[in-house]
Amino acid sequence: DIQMTQSPSSLSASVGDRVTITCQASQDITSYLNWYQQKPGKAPKLLIYDASNLETGVPSRFSGSGSGTHFTFTISSLQPEDIATYYCQQYDNVPPRVTFGPGTKVDIK
């Protein structure tokens, strides 16, 4: 089974800061990697799909990159409404399987 790791597990940054989260897969997953935002008490929300594609309606300050085993998620200018936990998620289809990373909690300093 593919294992996903994320770092850091939590971070605290100031409004306007650039925030970067990394996600590592235990084996090559090409670009089968999505990113979600989950605010407290709410369901997750899709932000990025296939490693680097911005979901419709998501602000452009969010971006993703990477392929293979190493991926990066960036918030170019942190806003107060970005306080949340961010999860990477890989998918496979032989057979269908989904694995989430452990999450990164983002707070305002």
Added chain:
Amino acid sequence: QVQLVESGGGVVQPGRSLRLSCGTSGFNFSSYAMHWVRQAPGKGLEWVAIIWYDGSEAYSADSVKGRFTISRDNSKDTLFLQMNSLRAEDTAVYYCARDLAARRTYFFDSWGQGTLVTVSS
């Protein structure tokens, strides 16, 4: 407007069964694969199961295989999760989620609000 509404959660004793439902509206339910994803209190997200758009195939995580069964009724636009032999570690908020694809998994583009299942004696 896409809507997914879970129901059926509650407190159940270990070893007992529970059936969750996910009612949907605002989209052509029979065209999409559907998932269950769970989240234990204070923990991360864990994928549970997927079912193809027509119900012809279903797959589940190893942690629930043989105990949980995902199914759907396309005539009623409803997704189900039958949970048997429940354990304390199954305690979680259970979300239903829509996949962009019909007969594979891609990404979850819509989620319900979740229903809490607590397994406790």
